[in-house]
Amino acid sequence: MFDKRYMAVLADTDESRAIHFNLRHQVYCLEKGFEKPTNSSIIDQEVDSFDKQSVHFLVRDLLTSRWVATLRVVLPVNNDLPIKHVVDESVLERTDVSLSQIAEVSRFTILSEHRHTTSSINELSFSEIMFSLVGAARSYCENIGIKTWVFLCRKSLSKIANRQGMAMGKIGGPYEFKGVRYPYQVDLDKAFIGLKSKSEKLYELFDDNKKPCCYSEYCKTMS
Numbered sequence: 001m002f003d004k005r006y007m008a009v010l011a012d013t014d015e016s017r018a019i020h021f022n023l024r025h026q027v028y029c030l031e032k033g034f035e036k037p038t039n040s041s042i043i044d045q046e047v048d049s050f051d052k053q054s055v056h057f058l059v060r061d062l063l064t065s066r067w068v069a070t071l072r073v074v075l076p077v078n079n080d081l082p083i084k085h086v087v088d089e090s091v092l093e094r095t096d097v098s099l100s101q102i103a104e105v106s107r108f109t110i111l112s113e114h115r116h117t118t119s120s121i122n123e124l125s126f127s128e129i130m131f132s133l134v135g136a137a138r139s140y141c142e143n144i145g146i147k148t149w150v151f152l153c154r155k156s157l158s159k160i161a162n163r164q165g166m167a168m169g170k171i172g173g174p175y176e177f178k179g180v181r182y183p184y185q186v187d188l189d190k191a192f193i194g195l196k197s198k199s200e201k202l203y204e205l206f207d208d209n210k211k212p213c214c215y216s217e218y219c220k221t222m223s
Helices: 014-031 049-053 091-095 120-143 155-163 200-207 215-222
Strands: 006-010 054-061 066-074 102-110 148-153 180-187
Touching (some): 006 120, 014 102, 014 215, 049 054, 049 066, 066 120, 091 148, 091 180, 120 155, 120 200, 148 155, 155 180
Antiparallel strands (some): 006 054, 066 102, 148 180
């Protein structure tokens, strides 16, 4: 069994969601400047209107006990998703499933020291974090009937995912949205078939997330 370094958890408490929003603030507001700091009484948190219809995930570095990464899954409440406000209306029709079965994956953030991928070692670390989050999110979505994910991201992220065996299909673009972005889709039934042949270690990490661990339960084991 792969001795994993990173663990993904479902942020199911106010405390864990605050950690999630703070990490987003560090990356999106301070490091990258993609978003302006939230103009509210909530200090050092990056939030938007879609967080109310989202499920949030965190990754913990088990070596340092630090929270280092986030991902959110935006659920199709009232058939609305953030991507619909950026891409052409016809793009989501290319997914071949109803909008009620599509969720949007976004706010994939990793602290800078874990994010740089200039070496094969760092890319493996990046991939371990990514597949920890993807595995937990996929398990959650399968349990609620979500069939497809859509992303709006750079080509570089899709190349890393495809290289490791996660099939992301481009469905349009390019679009200008905080830089050049492309919309992609991921079929949750088929997209991960190639993962095991590409990397046994990442497949073990991914397959470990058959049921997402909740922050509230994880904290009990730490006390």
